[in-house]
Amino acid sequence: MWTYHNPVRIRFGAGAFGELGRLIAGRRYMLVTYSEPLFQELARKLGEASGAPVLVIDDVKPNPDRADLAVQCQRVSELEAPPELVVAVGGGSVIDTAKVIAAARGSFGPVWDVLISRGQGADRLNPLPIIAVPTTAGTGSEVTSWATVWDGAGGKKYSLAAHALHPVHAVLDPDLTLSCPKGLTISTALDALSHALESIWNRNANPVSALYAVAAAREILEVLPALSRNLSDRDLRSRMLRAAMFSGLAFSNTKTAIAHSMSYPVTLRYGTAHGVACSFTLPMVLRSVIGINSECDAALARIFGSNLEEGAARLQGFLEELGVSTRPADHGVGRDEWRAIVEEAVLGERGQNFIGSKEGLLAQID
Ligand SMILES: NC(=O)c1ccc[n+]([C@@H]2O[C@H](COP(=O)([O-])OP(=O)(O)OC[C@H]3O[C@@H](n4cnc5c(N)ncnc54)[C@H](O)[C@@H]3O)[C@@H](O)[C@H]2O)c1
Ligand SMILES: [Fe+2]
Incomplete structure (x- = not known):
């Protein structure tokens, strides 16, 4: 139920x-x-x-x-x-x-x-x-x-x-939102993308939250590159605000999950903007959940296509094109510190919403 x-x-x-x-x-x-x-x-x-x-x-x-x-x-x-x-x-x-x-x-x-x-x-x-x-x-x-x-x-x-x-x-x-400069436009849109995906790999996911999340994520992936090149386009601004609201409607019923849990120490220690801190980990989280839950896989496939490994690589490329590195080291976090952040994050309230595992995440550390 x-x-x-x-x-x-x-x-x-x-x-x-x-x-x-x-x-x-x-x-x-x-x-x-x-x-x-x-x-x-x-x-x-x-x-x-x-x-x-x-x-x-x-x-x-x-x-x-x-x-x-x-x-x-x-x-x-x-x-x-x-x-x-x-x-x-x-x-x-x-x-x-x-x-x-x-x-x-x-x-x-x-x-x-x-x-x-x-x-x-x-x-x-x-x-x-x-x-x-x-x-x-x-x-x-x-x-x-x-x-x-x-x-x-x-x-x-x-x-x-x-x-x-x-x-x-x-x-x-x-x-x-027309006055938002480029960096803010990108970081806030990535926060919304994170909300959408976090509501999918989430123990509280349901068919309504998944509908909103899939619609939001597809739209953000399509709109953000164009919007970042044309900040004064009112139609793109409107689509992005609507997508962020759809993400809100998705995670209003699920709360966030591991990417947010891992982001808080990064923001507190290094001052990283919330939207960047909670999104640079999305490709590694995506890779770690593949095959764990069929409904999660199906929702992610509606966003990234049926080959989710390829989808994770495309998501990584999408972030890097926007200037967001997916490597913790590039956000100031060393390898041992990252391991500790992951271990603590899975125990946090938001981490507990995550359907994946600590082992799956640690396996992504290169
Ligand atoms: N309650 C929730 O559901 C929820 C969800 C996600 C994030 N958050 C929280 O929201 C905060 C981040 O909010 P945010 O990303 O919207 O940014 P923000 O409210 O922190 O604002 C950041 C900067 O953007 C500027 N700004 C805002 N709107 C502008 C505009 N239209 N034009 C030009 N400049 C503008 C502000 O002056 C400010 O300096 C974090 O504290 C985060 O924890 C809350
Ligand atoms: Fe957020």
Whole structure:
């Protein structure tokens, strides 16, 4: 038996940003975004349509860190009247920050307690409603019920997960992604590709997640090389944002797996962008799962063709063409360190979702 559920109301299309005012509908809202001029301009437009937000949090940095989140949550408690709604306009870091702020309702302490107790008590959190407006085509956070919280000082990564953290609305306007520079476009798209594949070699895979994952991966493999050469093509931007959302709908029900589990120490130690860290291992993971599970093989064959060894080689070539080496050493990770990362990753929460084995992965070390 299997189940699939996703409660997020999705609005997709060029100009969808203009509908935000109607969705906010006069409620007291707070805005989470970045401080760059581009986002200040979006905030100004939003203010014109919906009135001024009661609070703006715009000091979001890539990979939200627990220390910053504690300060940002505190600012909500200083308001005379709390917000009724959190609107996030930005990439995964902004949307995840908004989720934490929504769950904290002014007090980070209870959220931190949930994080360090591996999710215990998450169902007692009562998050404010969230509207998520992604400006990168990658994380799928606009349709998932979790947020990644980084603890740079402690060298750890946590996940805050609760059903009520699903945004109420996801507003996807591909024109907002037109300003993404090449490196960001590539790394975020590879994050989405990783989400799709990770939902396939996953113990929680089901026929609906597989449909979304296959559609997303095929589209990303086709669109990304062209998009990386023509960043201002609106049709390609739209296809990429839709594919990233499909990946989100796939892994919203499976969570990620081993490639993500192996990526976290790489990002924490070497600052590697999330999308690169969770995708340079995809060919080696693909090689390691061939023949393990017939449904997994069938889904992968719909993406890469029936010869999956050849498919893995093509995936490696695809990444290398985009400037992403598939060798851990080229990301600063030595052979012994890589072995240790693999051994720890299979024991992690995401690693446990993986249908393959430690031995299969270690056999890929050259
Ligand atoms: N919750 C989830 O389901 C989920 C899934 C995957 C990743 N994540 C998390 O998301 C984070 C990564 O998010 P991300 O990859 O979207 O990037 P990001 O939000 O970290 O942003 C990276 C940079 O991109 C810039 N940027 C964003 N949109 C832009 C645009 N339209 N034009 C120009 N610049 C723009 C930002 O200013 C920022 O400097 C990581 O912390 C990761 O752990 C969460
Ligand atoms: Fe990811």
